[in-house]
Amino acid sequence: MSSAGEGLSRPLPEQVRTHVVDLASQVLGSMPAAAVPPPLRNIARFEPRKRARLGSTPIAAQLETDKEFREAVAEVLAASLPELVAGLAEGAVPPAAEPVLVAAAAYLTRPPGWVEMVETARADLERSAAVAEGSAQEQAVTRLREQLAAQKTAAREESERLREQLKAARAEVSDLRHKLHAARERARAAEAHAAAMEEAAQEARAAAASAGSAGESELRRLRERLSDSERQLEAARRAAREGRSEEDTKVRVLLDALADAAAGLRRELALPSSINRPADSVASVAPGRPGVRAVPARALADDDPALLDQLLALPQIHLIVDGYNVTKTGYGTLTLADQRNRLLTGLGALYAQTRTELTCVFDGAELDGPVPVSAPRGVRVLFSAPGQIADDLIRQLVRAEPVGRALAVVSSDREVAESVRRMGARPVPAALLLKRLGRA
Structure with a gap:
């Protein structure tokens, strides 16, 4: 492994940097406490997930400046990807290797030409991102075209619906015009009828005024007859009351005679004043x-x-x-x-x-x-x-x-x-x- 005078002109691609930090955080957790670099000792006590998330910047800086820590991480990578690390040491990149793994292995192991390997991986990642972005744009264009077609179809349907509504509205307006014409005709007929009724009312008022005096005289005659009838009715009631009083007197005399006879019969038979009831x-x-x-x-x-x-x-x-x-x-x-x-x-x-x-x-x-x-x-x-x-x-x-x-x-x-x-x-x-x- 060599890094004499070599260095990156630009930072590691974000994907490569994330992969390297994740691998270093795993190695950091398995290192003895004495071997952990002093700047990373607090981070080493974190859980594995927190190490990569909270200590990404210190870990990346330590990898860049601490050769021993970087080589410890490189050994772990070489143990997991021996063929890739061996190929990079010989200057040959496996054709099927992922660009992220190639750049991470080159950055950690530092074989001859590792900077070019990282830049080549960067270019591959950028091409892949461009292709993915182009595919996403094509998918977006396809979706937009489908949405445009759906909107055109909806617009046609809405246009047909509006045409039908306009047709129905026109028919309704025509019907309302006919009804308005008929209503106006009825209003004119009602006005004529009202005029005729007004004339008839005037004639009736004139006839009533002419017949008013005759009605008053007839009313006076009826009132006189009513007074006579009331006087006759009162006289008849008085006579009836007098006759009823005579009949009541006769009935009372008979009842008193009957009561006296019953009392005499009770005394003659010597009946007791209080008797036992049959139920007793x-x-x-x-x-x-x-x-x-x-x-x-x-x-x-x-x-x-x-x-x-x-x-x-x-x-x-x-x-x-x-x-x-x-x-x-x-x-x-x-x-x-x-x-x-x-x-x-x-x-x-x-x-x-x-x-x-x-x-x-x-x-x-x-x-x-x-x-x-x-x-x-x-x-x-x-x-x-x-x-x-x-x-x-x-x-x-x-x-x-x-x-x-x-x-x-x-x-x-x-x-x-x-x-x-x-x-x-x-x-x-x-x-x-x-x-x-x-x-x-």
């Missing part, structure tokens, strides 16, 4: 022992039950309620005790409003013993006896009443409803009572 004679399990207390609760709200209102308006009606049938229809998710308390609270409010005789029947067949319940005022609460169901107790209550008395049984049980209907009572669905209690 029916055998049942009645509450009354200390135990569960009534818990008032709010019932469901719905439309007013007109049918139940009509039944409650009947004189001396007895309303019998199938307790559990009503509670399970309205609030079956509660416990039985809460169901009873809620229903009885509502029935107590209903009695306070209507003073109707109310009897609520609960099924006590499956209970272990009597169920104490605090019955509201005016509400009779009965439980069926052991071995008896509430339906049978309801039928007994209906049979106990005198024939002809108004009876209503609240139950959605079809069998109960049909049986009490045959016995003369009026069945009522449970939903109607729930609505009425909600309103109460």
